Amino acid sequence: MPAKRRNDFDDVPAKKIKHAKLLPIPVLPYAPVRQDERQHYLKLLHKEYAKGIDDNSIAISRAVEEEYEICKKSKSRMEYTNVVKKSMYKLMKARKIGDDRRREKAVNDQRDVPTTSTAQRKISPSPHPSLPASSASSASSASLPAPSTPLPAPPTPPPSLYSQLSKLCVPKELLIKHKFVMDLPEVVKPDDIEECIRCHTKFLRSEQFDTKNHRTTVCKFHPGKMLLETNSNIIGGGQRRVRNREYSNRYYTCCHELQGESEGCKELPSHVFKPEDPGILHWFKRFRTIEGLRKTLDIRDDEKSQIERKRRIRAIGIDCEMCFTNLGFELMKVSAIDFDTMKPILDNLVIPDGEIVVDLNSQVSGVYSVPKEGDPGTLTFDEVMVRLAELTDRDTIVIGHGLENDLNVLRLIYPRIVDTAVLFSENQIDPMRKDPLKKLAWKYLSKNIQQSEHDPMEDAEIPVEIVKRVLMNANLRKQRVSR
Ligand SMILES: [Zn+2]
Ligand SMILES: [Zn+2]
Structure with a gap:
């Protein structure tokens, strides 16, 4: 029975792999199927094994061994092709059951780690x-x-x-x-001089943050990011869709102003440092x-x-x-x-x-x-x-x-x-x-x-x-x- 034979191969350890190439083993004194046909079915069988086994050398080995066993025991070409096809079908089914089990386990695992909305x-x-x-x-x-x-x-x-x-x-x-x-x-110990991380103005920390006599100043900046875009996507950029990079401009996501158009769209009474x-x-x-x-x-x-x-x-x-x-x-x-x-x-x-x-x-x-x-x-x-x-x-x-x-x-x-x-x-x-x-x-x-x-x-x-x-x-x- 082919199923019995396949199970025998399930435990083939990686070390014992001898069939590195996808070629049928000769059956003596003679095989019921031509060599080129055996090669064709061996390829199909290997394809099924490879879907379930990540290590290709193991997949090749199992396919070669199984095809050899089927060929050796078959009395006719028809018996050979039928048994190979049945064997492929069984591999496909086993893989599907394995996938379902894994999917089920993954779902259960996820249930064990609930997320909180x-x-x-x-x-x-x-x-x-x-x-x-x-x-x-x-x-x-x-x-x-x-x-x-x-x-x-x-x-x-x-x-x-x-x-x-x-x-x-x-x-x-x-x-x-x-x-x-x-x-x-x-x-x-830091220097007293800081550079504002927003507007890049240099300022004295002791002066800016004198808690008794807090001085206000003007820090203008854009809180958004600067992006590179074509003119057509910018407010006021006109209808012309210009794809050429030379016509591209940098604009701020906060106010859609172009780079350099103003010092900033947001104003704070103090510079900041980090x-x-x-x-x-x-x-x-x-x-x-x-x-x-x-x-x-x-x-x-x-x-x-x-x-x-x-x-x-x-x-x-x-x-x-x-x-x-x-x-x-x-x-x-x-x-x-x-x-x-x-x-x-x-x-x-x-x-x-x-x-x-x-x-x-x-x-x-x-x-x-x-x-x-x-x-x-x-x-x-x-x-x-x-x-x-x-x-x-x-x-x-x-x-x-x-x-x-x-x-x-x-x-x-x-x-x-x-x-x-x-x-x-x-x-x-x-x-x-x-x-x-x-x-x-x-x-x-x-x-x-x-x-x-x-x-x-x-x-x-x-x-x-x-x-x-x-x-x-x-x-x-x-x-x-x-x-
Ligand atoms: Zn802005
Ligand atoms: Zn500033």
């Missing part, structure tokens, strides 16, 4: 478990609540892809290449490793609660929104979710430390007024630190997109980073040319995100969803190969 999200307005919502936001850094709150009993985590997540952690050297601060820097040098960032507000922070805040889990906590938050997705103040680029909103459950663990506005808030970056951040003490769900920077120190430690895998920006405003150093911008951007050579999250969301999840301002909770979720999708796809491929 914006509408379903619920998060306690109390910024700290030990504080009532009303008093929490008024807690200053000097009176930080004792971080010894007993943790609630952990829910049993659903099966997750966590075990494979560590494979995606980006090596430290690569993170450094991508401007991540991975070690505590030496303090570098230090990049880790030492200068450290001068404005110090960096801490997550372990250093936990030690400073004296967060010590006893053995039992440590295990419970780890079972709860083993990996997080995080995203921050920032604003410009007299202290540079500061945290204004933080959103984080638990990798296993996709439930929000942080979703709070944050009061900037700088007294003078110059620009809320509303077009991106979606924040339109300066977060103040007493606003529900609003935290101070130090309260955010307490929450993160309680929820995470050096073993926590932190997932995000362009995380160096988020971690630099948090001034936190985490050793285990999964960054979708580093891992999945098309350009893997130039760290300056990373794909935006919007592009990856479309590519991996077919989701159209960030249509206007950013939803930081969505920006925290999407990288986690991308990572899960990549891990699930890798699992499917592995199953296919091992068949």
Whole structure:
């Protein structure tokens, strides 16, 4: 029976493969079918095997062996062709059943990792478990609540892809290449002179941000991006459709003005600066490793609660929104979710430390007024630190997109980073040319995100969803190969 013979080949180990070429083995003393016909059917049989086996040499070997067995046992040409066709049909059917099973498993896996829609999200307005919502936001850094709150009993985590997540952690050297601060820097005192990152005017920080005598100035700029387009697509560009590049112009997406037409369509009473040098960032507000922070805040889990906590938050997705103040680029909103459950663990506005808030970056951040003490769900920077120190430690895998920006405003150093911008951007050579999250969301999840301002909770979720999708796809491929 051909089916019996085929099963015999299913366990042929790769090492024993002898038939590298797709040629029929001679049948002695004579074969019931001509050699050229055998070659034809062997090709068809191999085609079926190759659809289910990724390693072509194994597919060839199995096809050659099977065709030989069929030919050896067939009494006539008709018997030979019938058995070969039946064999091909069986392979096709087996492949279809395998595909269905895999599809079913993938669906079940996805069910195990539910995603949370914006509408379903619920998060306690109390910024700290030990504080009532009303008093929490008024807690200053000097009176930080004792971080010894007993943790609630952990829910049993659903099966997750966590075990494979560590494979995606980006090596430290690569993170450094991508401007991540991975070690505590030496303090570098900055010059007083700064260049506005918007209008490129040079200004004196001490003069501009004199808190007693705040001087206003005029900073004109375009908040949008500059794009290259043909004349016909620009407002007032005329009806003529000019495709020649020489007639192309650069225009701003914010106001459709051409480059150089005006100094800017937006005006602010102050210039803004954004230090990049880790030492200068450290001068404005110090960096801490997550372990250093936990030690400073004296967060010590006893053995039992440590295990419970780890079972709860083993990996997080995080995203921050920032604003410009007299202290540079500061945290204004933080959103984080638990990798296993996709439930929000942080979703709070944050009061900037700088007294003078110059620009809320509303077009991106979606924040339109300066977060103040007493606003529900609003935290101070130090309260955010307490929450993160309680929820995470050096073993926590932190997932995000362009995380160096988020971690630099948090001034936190985490050793285990999964960054979708580093891992999945098309350009893997130039760290300056990373794909935006919007592009990856479309590519991996077919989701159209960030249509206007950013939803930081969505920006925290999407990288986690991308990572899960990549891990699930890798699992499917592995199953296919091992068949
Ligand atoms: Zn503009
Ligand atoms: Zn400016």
